[in-house]
Amino acid sequence: ISGIIIVDFIKPVVTDAKIPNLDYTHQTITVYFDITDKHFKASSLKASDLQIFVDETNVTSLVTASFENQNGVAVTHDDGTIGLRYGLQITGFEKLTNLLETGELYRDYSGLVKIVIPEGKIADTSGNFNETQDFIVNDANGDKVGSKECEDGQIYIEPQGFCVLA
Secondary structure: OOOOOOOOOOOOEEEOOOOOEEEOOOOEEEEEEEEEOOOEEEEOOOHHHOEEEEOOEEOHHHOEEEEOOOOOEEEEEOOEEEEEEEEEEEEOEOOOOOEOOOOOEOOOOOOOEEEEEOOOOEEEOOOOEOOOEEEEOEOOOOOEOOOOOOHHHOOOEOOHHHHHHO
């Protein structure tokens, strides 16, 4: 039908955050997520654009983040490519073992892992860009990684990184 104009106000979004791979030996977590839009055009997202939080503390500068495939992997549907799937590898989580001056064991720092994707990194063919969006990383049981409810997925941060910030 000629003369039809499609008006698209829907912005690209993060969808379908996948269950992470937890590698306890190498203290690595790999999180898979999709960024999609029916009229997907392009992505300029880099791992360095992301912010990583553990229990609401920004630990981006204390961990190392990289994508398995820097350009992402195409997510397709009947009409073609509708977005990209990213595999985000995060390393540098370590357990605290220092003692306080009082001789008491320092409370392990752990908490929920949250990934924040900044606005303006993914575009669709109508000129819409994604908004800032975050998601909490969940394990295979649906428990939030790093929380007390996820016994196998506790996340620990090296204390020396916080000394630099103080």
